[in-house]
Amino acid sequence: MTHPPISALTTHLGYWLRMVSNQVSLGFAKKLATMDVTVAEWVVMRELYDVETLAPSRLAERMGMTRGAISKLADRLLAKALIARDASPDDGRAQTLALTEAGRKLVPQLAALADANDADYFGHLPPTERQMLEAVLKTVAERRDIRTIPVE
Amino acid sequence: MTHPPISALTTHLGYWLRMVSNQVSLGFAKKLATMDVTVAEWVVMRELYDVETLAPSRLAERMGMTRGAISKLADRLLAKALIARDASPDDGRAQTLALTEAGRKLVPQLAALADANDADYFGHLPPTERQMLEAVLKTVAERRDIRTIPVE
């Protein structure tokens, strides 16, 4: 009554990647939660910080989410008065999203949390290892043409 | 009307980690979907493969999910006749979960998909880089005492 031997979960690089990634993201989510912000909300705000104005569908592409999800996400940020939603001046279908003053003031604080989180999890690594890790991850992303901003 | 300069998303190691991890997991999820299995279901089945029998609450601990989630997950696997759920012989509150024959036959096929997915994303890396990546990830996991099997 033996069964075919198969590889353990832990033999996969994807296992370790996800295990660490989940915890890092969870840690970040908890930090953001103290400011009543989710990771997805943070990404939207960070994107808007640089560009003044952005269409929801662009955001959907960049974040690898559906337009439906962005629609609801924008609703939530609107309810918190962190972004503004306006009709596009040159396209009757389109909208523009932009940070409110309150939203813009919040972004640097959230960015500090992101910095802190990275330090929490990777700060102890020797610079060589950090660079190596970053380089390898970028290699994989490059090779598979991965571009969307990770949210979830 | 300039705004405080803040770090870009891409300066964080966590960003790259999650970006790659998300895609690797997505790729795996798609492979599993061809067999009508989710990642969470796969993990449950893989855990049961080694142990003959396991209590839902042990599974919850190992997978870092709530007992409620495991309860529903077990319902789904039960509906697919991949696992069996029985009352524990020695504890009136407890249950035992076990693979059915169909479930047990499926596991090696799913394991092959896991192997293939890892090869898809990391196969092109030189052995040195693979080992380095694995070692660094394990270091971080170890240091933060991360143990739960990543699912989501």
Added chain:
DNA sequence: TCGATATTGTTTCCTAGTCAACTATCTTTC
């Protein structure tokens, strides 16, 4: 120029989790 097609954003239905309350049992403590 007008009909076909594409794009934008919203909405509804579905899924898979969390959280917290609940029931049923088991264990501890006096």
Added chain:
DNA sequence: GAAAGATAGTTGACTAGGAAACAATATCGA
């Protein structure tokens, strides 16, 4: 040995996302 507390599993309310259908508007092609 009974009361108090802990533990096992389930359930219901809620959340955040995806998929697909939809209405409104733009664009393209004959």
